[in-house]
Amino acid sequence: MDSFYYRQGKLCCEELPLDKLADSVGTPCYVYSKGGLLGSYNELDSAFAGLDHMICFSVKSNSSLALLKLLGERGAGMDIVSSGELYRSLRAGVPAGSIVYSGVGKTDSDIRYALESGILCFNAESLPELEALDRVAGSLGKVAPVSLRINPDVASNTHEYTSTGRKETKFGIPFTAALDCYREIRSYRNLRVFGIDMHIGSQITELEPIVLATERLAELFLRLSEEGIRLEAVDIGGGLGIRYHDETPPSPAEYAKALVPVLKPLGCRLIIEPGRYISGQAGALLTRVIYFKETGVKNFAVVDAGMNDLIRPSLYNSYHRVLPVSEDNKGRAVSMDVVGPICESGDWLAKDRLLPPPEPGDLMAVLSAGAYGFTMSSNYNSRPRGAEVLVDGTGYRVIRRAETLEDLVRGEEL
Numbered sequence: 001m002d003s004f005y006y007r008q009g010k011l012c013c014e015e016l017p018l019d020k021l022a023d024s025v026g027t028p029c030y031v032y033s034k035g036g037l038l039g040s041y042n043e044l045d046s047a048f049a050g051l052d053h054m055i056c057f058s059v060k061s062n063s064s065l066a067l068l069k070l071l072g073e074r075g076a077g078m079d080i081v082s083s084g085e086l087y088r089s090l091r092a093g094v095p096a097g098s099i100v101y102s103g104v105g106k107t108d109s110d111i112r113y114a115l116e117s118g119i120l121c122f123n124a125e126s127l128p129e130l131e132a133l134d135r136v137a138g139s140l141g142k143v144a145p146v147s148l149r150i151n152p153d154v155a156s157n158t159h160e161y162t163s164t165g166r167k168e169t170k171f172g173i174p175f176t177a178a179l180d181c182y183r184e185i186r187s188y189r190n191l192r193v194f195g196i197d198m199h200i201g202s203q204i205t206e207l208e209p210i211v212l213a214t215e216r217l218a219e220l221f222l223r224l225s226e227e228g229i230r231l232e233a234v235d236i237g238g239g240l241g242i243r244y245h246d247e248t249p250p251s252p253a254e255y256a257k258a259l260v261p262v263l264k265p266l267g268c269r270l271i272i273e274p275g276r277y278i279s280g281q282a283g284a285l286l287t288r289v290i291y292f293k294e295t296g297v298k299n300f301a302v303v304d305a306g307m308n309d310l311i312r313p314s315l316y317n318s319y320h321r322v323l324p325v326s327e328d329n330k331g332r333a334v335s336m337d338v339v340g341p342i343c344e345s346g347d348w349l350a351k352d353r354l355l356p357p358p359e360p361g362d363l364m365a366v367l368s369a370g371a372y373g374f375t376m377s378s379n380y381n382s383r384p385r386g387a388e389v390l391v392d393g394t395g396y397r398v399i400r401r402a403e404t405l406e407d408l409v410r411g412e413e414l
């Protein structure tokens with residue numbers, strides 16, 4: 001069931017009416033459903049039940065400590081890309097041994113912190129990174145477990161900024177160079193081959209590119225086996241899309257059904273790194289209308305959340321459903337843009353939507369905002385960010401308090 005739905009004319013998260021929540025925690029605020037988060041995690045987990053698998057939640061999609069803790073307690077590992085995400089994961093109680101470290105630009109200090117913590121593996125993306133891993137591991141008297149992120153040169157039909165599996169991108173080691181690279185790892189004293197990895201993009205709504213890229217990975221896996229290089233794990237990255245508007249992404253069951261036949265014969269552990277699928281639909285951005293502005297050319301609902309709170313529409317032209325929290329004046333819908341208070345024309349959350357003309361003070365919810373919402377927010381225009389709230393049934397908990405004006409200048413000197 002959806003985590004956000006109308007009951008007696010009021011939009012609720014689980015059993016909690018959002019108007020009540022807004023009155024007590026203020027707006028804008030991010031609202032997450034515990035049931036929604038764990039429900040999508042469980043769906044993926046059961047879809048892959050037939051394989052020895054590990055779900056490493058992509059922390060960049062939502063790095064709230066409380067959410068990481070919930071997922072960690074369910075058995076999720078984490079996919080991280082920075083020392084900050086490692087710190088958050090450890091603070092949330094996730095065992096280091098279930099953390100994989102992705103990213104093209106790990107510094108010596110990132111590598112040191114991860115080695116000292118004892119993470120499961122580094123997903124390495126270049127020869128210079130292998131050198132750095134070997135050098136830093138050597139200086140600590142440790143051996144770094146390494147998977148190579150392969151760039152399979154497969155196009156995924158997603159936004160240019162979130163497509164990462166074509167050879168023109170900065171990501172991964174070219175498919176054609178991969179065998180040599182694995183051979184070379186054997187000459188490093190402080191590296192241990194762990195697995196093979198890919199991540200071809202995000203918000204992927206069709207199976208073909210994922211299956212094709214996984215087949216390429218499997219082909220390499222078998223070639224390596226023939227050479228006596230035995231891998232412990234295949235990591236197929238994240239990327240499974242969700243429905244924001246009218247997309248029809250594959251379900252976890254369809255995703256697994258297409259991939260298991262390719263992966264099962266390899267006889268190793270599968271790692272997946274989903275972010276959006278787990279956190280996306282579990283979150284909404286709750287915002288209050290400041291003014292309804294009619295210019296004669298267009299109508300604007302000016303709300304108290306802006307591109308600093310949710311940048312996806314301005315950055316990727318992304319569609320997020322916007323719903324009035326109260327259904328009172330349904331029926332009289334007019335076309336409007338939902339815009340924030342920031343001084344940029346790109347500061348919009350929704351365009352040309354049919355919504356009831358709001359009164360100042362009315363509430364709106366921007367749906368599917370649990371992934372890449374708060375994590376990509378900023379204080380642009382010196383706007384303190386609102387609270388993050390976790391709903392469980394009829395109850396809720398503020399899991400990050402709203403920022404104050406004082407927070408805005410923390411660490412600064414006159």
Ligand code: LLP
Pocket residue numbers: 058060061079102103162199201202203204237238239240273274275276277312316371372376
């Ligand atoms: N693994 C790696 C190595 C990644 O780079 C990513 C996302 C994921 C896993 C998780 O992908 P997901 O399952 O969430 O699609 N800000 C953009 C999305 C950027 C994704 C970056 N990498 C957005 O708002 O759409």
